[in-house]
Amino acid sequence: MFSKTCEYALRATIFIAQKTKEGERIGIKEIAKGIDSPEHFIAKILQDLSRKGIVQSAKGPNGGFYLDKASMKQSIADIVKAVDGDKVFQGCGLGLKQCSETEPCPIHHEFKRIRKQLFVMLDKSKVGAFTEALENSLTFLKR
Amino acid sequence: MFSKTCEYALRATIFIAQKTKEGERIGIKEIAKGIDSPEHFIAKILQDLSRKGIVQSAKGPNGGFYLDKASMKQSIADIVKAVDGDKVFQGCGLGLKQCSETEPCPIHHEFKRIRKQLFVMLDKSKVGAFTEALENSLTFLKR
């Protein structure tokens, strides 16, 4: 559904959200461990997320990644869009160059419905909202 | 959502279904034109679909691709599974190694619901069922 990069980005951002709520900044090594991702790869990804303002970072001692208030309110959909673009929310299921109402592919109407539901669902999911379940080990970011 | 290979496979199979209903076998060149795909690439893909029994083929003069009765009843979901595997129907949205009920990721329950709807929708869509709309130019396989 999403690229590896995007999957790591989502897990990392949720992980950072949790740590931020606990009041700490978190370093790349711990993030990599916390979400079970390759360390150097998630570093690259976070660099990019930081440039895009999706996560915040501070260099030097006591530095690390964290989320400001606005970032905390971001949705999963926002992050997917920033990383993978909106192909998954807008693109044609059969790969036509443009999903179009006037020249629809055979599955257009049904596919569009599902795509919409996917978007609504991911748009409602705010990164700051998963903390409690994670704390209580009701949900997981690795396994 | 799906790989390029899978998108081409779906369009090609639907295209072949249409031609079969019109009573003709169809060659690779015409398929490539009909669905706007690279000719050699769709050839490779069809080779594979043929080996898997998703489409039927005949060599030599008057040869080409067609669908038998069983293939006509196949669903889009069947083809997606055959080409891309069932990751899109079973895999975790955040990329955990295994989607799991007992150790779910933060979006598991919602994501699972959407994934299920996607499957049901694609499973209901049989390749033989699109012919009429295509004939009447209500739907399209290229643009």
Add this chain to the structure above:
DNA sequence: ATAATAAAAGATAAATTAGTCTTTTATTAT
């Protein structure tokens, strides 16, 4: 000022996916 820390940046490398081109095999019509 200096050393330590931690992210940013940059340069490669490996793996996967997408796409192309050539040769071989099977089938049919003459």
Add this chain to the structure above:
DNA sequence: ATAATAAAAGACTAATTTATCTTTTATTAT
């Protein structure tokens, strides 16, 4: 039998995605 047709097979190239490693820059505490 032979030539023509059309898919099957195989070898290769290109592009993209995923991943690794090294160097630089910014920040902090001593």
